[in-house]
Amino acid sequence: MKRLLLTLSVLLLSITSNSQILNPVKWATSVVKLSDTEYELISTATIEPGWHLYSQAVPENGPIATTFTYDDSEGNFKTMGNTTEEAGHTVDDPVFEMKIKYFENTAVFKQKIELLKEVSTVTAFVEFMVCDDTRCLPPTEIDLVFNLSDKTPTGTERTPTETKVSKEGKGTDPASNKGLWSIFFIAFLSGFAALLTPCVFPMIPMTVSFFTKQSKTKAAGIKNAIIYGICIIVIYVLLGTAVTGIFGADALNALATNVWFNIIFFLLLVVFAVSFLGAFEIMLPNSWANKVDSQADRGGLIGIFFMALALAIVSFSCTGPIVGTLLVEAASKGGLAPIIGMLGFSLAIALPFALFAAFPGWLNSLPKSGGWLNTVKVVLGFLELALAFKFLSQADLVLQAHLLEREVFISIWIAIFGALAFYLFGKIKLPHDSPLTHISVGRLSLGLVVLSFTVYMIPGLWGAPLNLISAFPPPLEYSESPYGVGFSKMGTASVLENHEGLPDGGHLLAPHDILAFNDYDKGLAYAKKVGKPVMIDFTGWACVNCRKMEQNVWPKPEILNILKNEVVLISLYVDDKRPLEDHEIVESQLRPGKKLKYIGQKWSELQTVEYKANSQPFYVLMDHDEENLIDPVGYTPDVEEYHAWLKQGLSNF
Template structure:
């Protein structure tokens, strides 16, 4: 499971409408090299947290949309070499597309050396590509014109404030639909409230660390130290108040030490470097080896420890009883418990490395769980009597953690496999190995197998039976991942393994399905889309079909290279209720804003005066004109009969429940309009 503990409370924030976004700022200039040769130079500056994709992707089948420079009349140009890139260019693994991509962040420049035949003719063209952040992707087109005749050795800079205007001979298209534009600000629904989104990432990172700290407490390196340390504080203190104070200071010192480690890691490597490490194929292969080493240590085949001189020195510094002394006592705990806590900390840090402050947050959660018992038992020493006695059960905790480490090791090997296109650790093999691991854990908890430090299991406690039952139940749950999903005709995706297991479609034996041939003949844009859903890739065709069958339309502004579009499809649309509604109650119209299929002729938008070269340009312009947004994904339910919006449009949100409510409200509003009851309640 992605996280063993989801949350105890939720953190909300209001999601503002993104509007028209322009996170990439382009400029271009031309520099004269000699009488015939020139440099065409393009520069881009990207807003914080946004990135675009290099022209040169290592994987020729990469699903992302790279930068591409197109020249409208190349007969006057002879290209010398390729367009060179420089700037903040990084190779990272994209966990959604399961491939390594070459990404540009912050800024970059592109230089193309050319030989010009006739310098009196300007060079015109356009750049296309996409820019993405963690929430959305946007098509990023840019028109350019180079005036060769006026070129100098330093170059004349032109910015992206270019505009294009059509002539009388150009084909134009009116993208505006007045009913869509009007209802966008005055939506017909009465069942929605202002949209909220659960901000999960930092909260889950904290609880992941907190859970790791709770597990560390149960290991033989930490658990026996709780009564010893608390007894030391209560007996060496002058009164109860000072004992409580020392216990709390000890706990705060533990928190300060581990949070300091998290901040130090971020400051040394930087958030971007940590993210690159967590997604790089070689780093993930190293993590796989490290986690296997950790697992074998937990199984008892050897012990990983820090030098004993470290603990000796910190222990000596901690004996003076002062605040500094208490701090060094906490530091001693961190050192002597490393053989048990090290693998847990390593796991937590790797899982949190995609966030700027993730390491500090996860270490705070870990340290808080570790520190709480010392503070609480110092305040209420009588509670010590309720603690279970140390014994062989603590070694059982370590062995169980060893099985979990091996399971996580396979996750990292899976990332390397998909990144490097080895293709050997596909869905079936990964799930089979996980089933074997958790079946082995169940056998261990039942006493059927033993490890080096295990003593003979004379009887099984109720708690051990309970954990064995949970492990068996989890193993059976994993087996259901081999059931066939009748909707997608692939394996049954397990929601609790999202982000851990390879996607169900990354398999050896399950082929893709084809769509309804009769519909395809009537509506050429019809096809099978994500999760085996019927969809139309043309607005007019989709609306026409929706009128025929009397169902509302769900406009899906998407992209082949849209990260969060895939997240929605893989994690939300796969939900039983969501999938059923999309299949049976809506007509899905997916408009791909990065579709590079050329239009029959060059077209200008009447509303925006924008030059529309391909189908993607057309749908992006359609989105901007009617919905005042240019980011994907965007989901808009509309009534096909009057083309009015049923409920407020929404972008990417990770909550399945909210998406269910979104569809329910749209369907309810559509039915209310049909019966004339809207607004009568």
């Protein structure tokens, strides 16, 4: 009963608190019967998008490998050979400086066994570690049960049965909601950009004229205009829904992370860009437009709907590349992103048409059509071309081909935006451009902005971080000179364990000589002695993003000064495999009946129980009563944001 109450209390805390406990891997088991005594045990890991599971074979000093242990203690069976796994992805990891193999989306492991006695089940457990682009989770053990009792025909696989995971809590991910809002906002702006193209802008007065003639009263005109706008939204949202429905929400994400689809996306966007630049036009068959246009004369709701459909078809040569790009970008996010993207795009298209149809007098304030519309189209073409290389870069990163390293990518962008600046200044002319007798103030201003952006990117060739575009080029470590021209990586200094004056349990963290503790109690005692607040650093030896913080954020002067002089740093490694002392071995609060065996398990459970989080890095600022001075944070690559967090916590001490 006591154990049950303890388990329920942990679950209740996980549900009612703002939990950050993550569980991105679900395990399932199945069995293939090979003969009367031989079976193949299959363990299938389903991995959430964005996360990756490490292979069974990881070099020494690398991340934690996936390890299977089959319980044959009673001599009921024997294993035949080793557990096999799929091909996976092998990358040259810049942080660990070694080749590491991992799996995305799914991973299947197979183990052959020979039965020595009649049994109905085989039990095992798997230890594994997963990471995404911003955090890693501590090593986790999951029990597996393989059911042999069914008389499964030889060579047939049973339906996988999901194995229950001991850790129940799963945190909400606010980043996903943030990503959908960003997709909506970008799509909304793209819709306004599409309005300012030669295929769409001239249609506004034509549409207004239709509603003015067809509506007998002003109220009827406003009503028809609103219906027209809603029809535009419905048409484009149906397109996004169709894309999601055909491919599947999760499949879109899987496709977008595939090498070949990234290359296809690259080629597709290049075609769109060349079309916008004036080489040719992408058009739907004229017969489609004629048939739809004939239906628009029917009047009523049906006629209005077909008018909206006619707009979508006739303007396709300008909106098609933008819509295609949005769907490609949204596909990389997965889930509802294509639908949200089409909602934002269509809303921006529909609003002006509906408003001008409802209030035709506003037409007098619109600028006249002219060469500026083609200029907008060409600018969009340059932007499409720049975006295309993002997808080619993703394919190169997955392949680790090092053909499009950071310097090459930035050089291409400098060339693209430099050419765009020359175009805006009138030094380059493209097909369909009107004669340019002078440069307008607006065009000159845009040209100066593009030129400034081009100049801003140039230092990136020599190692500048380029924070404004950090999401587009390859990371700093994926370059010819990862630490900048003329700067070599600092060697790892030896830890001065016996350095004179170091407190009990303290050591100097190389290469910046930050005093750090790896024991919670000793670090807290020292903090009380010197009167400084505590910063707990839940980290891991195999945590990539922990190393990124230590290499890129901690060395900044304002951060380093705080870590060295104003806090006591306690670094708790959740993947520390050293065994606990006998008096420290206790029963796990999260897995009743299981004992904590390693130091890392102790710190991992402390983080999960006390802070309802299980990803690393994870930083906590607290006082001597072990009360938080500020809400904990995870991976925070923004130096200013991290510095502000530290300063706010210190001010509360």
